[in-house]
Amino acid sequence: MVHGECIIEGCKEKRFARGWCRHHWRLFEKQGVFTPTPRPPSWGTIEKHPLLHAWRHIFRRNAKENYPICDDWIKDPRLFFAEIGEKPGKDYKLHLKSQSIGYMPGNLEWIETKIKTTKTDEQKFDSAAYQREYRKKNPRNCKNSELKRTFGISIHDYDEMFERQNGKCAICGSDKGGMGRSLAVDHCHATGKVRGLLCQQCNKGLGHFRDSTVLLESAIKYLRL
Secondary structure (H helix, E strand, O other): OOEOOOOOOOOOEEEOOEEOHHHHHHHHHHHHHOOOHHHHHHOOHOOOOHHHHHHHHHHHHHHHHOOOHHHHHHHHHHHHHHOOOOOOOOEEEEEEEEOOOOOOOEEEEEEEEOOOOOOOOOHHHHHHHHHHHHHOOOOOHHHHHHHHHHHOOOHHHHHHHHHOOOOOOOOOOOOOOOOOOOOOEEEHHHHHOOEEEEEEHHHHHHHHOOOOOHHHHHHHHHHOO
């Protein structure tokens, strides 16, 4: 459960994911940063240009990979449009000739991408069947990917926590995750820091109490009445 205000300084919006509000979460997912893509004074006159999306894309990619960008292109997108020319077709995309040079004049070219084909129902079924079979044969690989994607830890980090806790819930001491599952990874919703492993009941319990020590202490006093 997500509660409270966004953790970004000065933002009063409600949290949506990872401690951020919906606005800052979307900015990070699209650009990798919390500040919007810079807009030049001429923005309103070119907002319908067919190559505007390509111009915006270089900022999103630069936010993640930090490629150099031509200062003149930043100030005036029309110079960028003139440099790359008209897109040859819908199956073409911009390509950097040299990544070390970055988004500079003479270092961009249009290349044809592979044409994507639509899968038949039979191919979709085969793909799903393959994935199910892979998960059965490689449970640890799948678990490792899930842990990295969700909590930023590896299966080895999970195993180390499991050993430190002797395979038991850090709160109730149960050695069962509940509903046939392994112990759940508990983390702080505000900071994302992993705290330990809990059974399903204790993990959900903390969520229902919104990770609030005040509410938990109040519940203890109530139970002692």
